[in-house]
Amino acid sequence: MEKPRRAVVVTGFGPFGEHAVNASWIAVQELEKLGLRDDVDLHVYEVPVEYQTVQRLIPALWKKHSPQLVVHVGVSGMATTVTLEKCGHNVGYKGLDNCRFCPGSQCCVEGGPECIDSIIDMDTVCKRVSALGLDVTVTISKDAGRYLCDFTYYTSLYQSRGRSAFVHVPPLGKPYTAEQLGRALQAIIEEMLDVLEHSEDKINCQHEH
Template identity: 25%
Template sequence: MQHTQPSSPYRTILVTGFEPFGGETINPSWEAARQLDGWVYQGAKVVARQMPCVFGAAYDALAAALREVAPQIVICVGQASNRSDFSVERIAINIDDARIPDNAGRQPVDVPVVADGPAAYFSSLPIKAIVQAVRAAGIPASMSQTAGTYVCNHLFYAACHLRATRYDGLRKAGFIHVPLSPEQAAHHAGHASMSIDTVARALRVTVETCLKRDADVTLAAGQVS
């Protein structure tokens, strides 16, 4: 007798990437995310949306995408030039503290993402399972303890806050940082890179893991300092 695998309870996964910023002409987070747009896995469809690299506008764009798509999982992705691997973020903090202006020239300093919001949110993605699965696929990956204080953290906090306060159907939300693409790194001596196709492959593994697992794995992945 053949046994069919039960279908996933998830029907839509939203994957977001950012527009270019900081003088770059591309953003690998979006170039990789867009490769997944329309992909169907175990009955669940991926929808990709580009986010503006602008404080406030990114929050609003994500809220609009959630209303439009009504996903059960949202995976936000952003570029970080100081990352050397596929970095799965653990925690979003309620602060905007911009070292450089965003794409609209805004540069908030010590401003909360959400006034009177919680100090922080933990990712609800199975973050350690994702790291484990991406590594098993032959792609460098790690868990990160900070998403920074720029628009990436702003969007990560927005995803978590919207999940907690407005969208009961949104079961999982989190954020992943990816390195520069090789084309970008060629102009930044000493910076690591990862091809956009490799990032897209890691994102597919991430989606698969999120669909297969509700509980995370026990894996020592913290940092001493």
């Protein structure tokens, strides 16, 4: 039986602050060149660093593609590794975006849970990618930083009931090249799809008995 085609959406961010070139979008474009496995349709988007655009765009992407998984990629000036974020946070958004705006309530979803975890087991993904012997170090984090990265992640997790992931990359050359980041994203997303499919097989088996 041929596997049904699946959509995967991957986003990177546009420029902001001192990041005139945003490593996350460069890395996503490298990933697009490499592609994912054969049964996956990859759709990439550059997201502007604007709260209100994110709130409109994320639901629109889910509606348009009905993806199996959405992976958001962002840059962190403090990161020296490729970092898998476990969860998104609802409250504490005080930083102004590129439009000099921040949410009046300082939260993503009024009345939403404080924290939403991805349904993907990031520890497993991290272990598997680390075992591949790529020239990139992968680590785990529970704090995506309460700016547009965290805001986007929470919005997406809320929308998708946890079928989203977030990956932080360091700025280009600190220490990784665009190619290295693209290859790391490819490996990470393929492992995420694998972990997701296995957890779904388990759920389906339980339903059948």
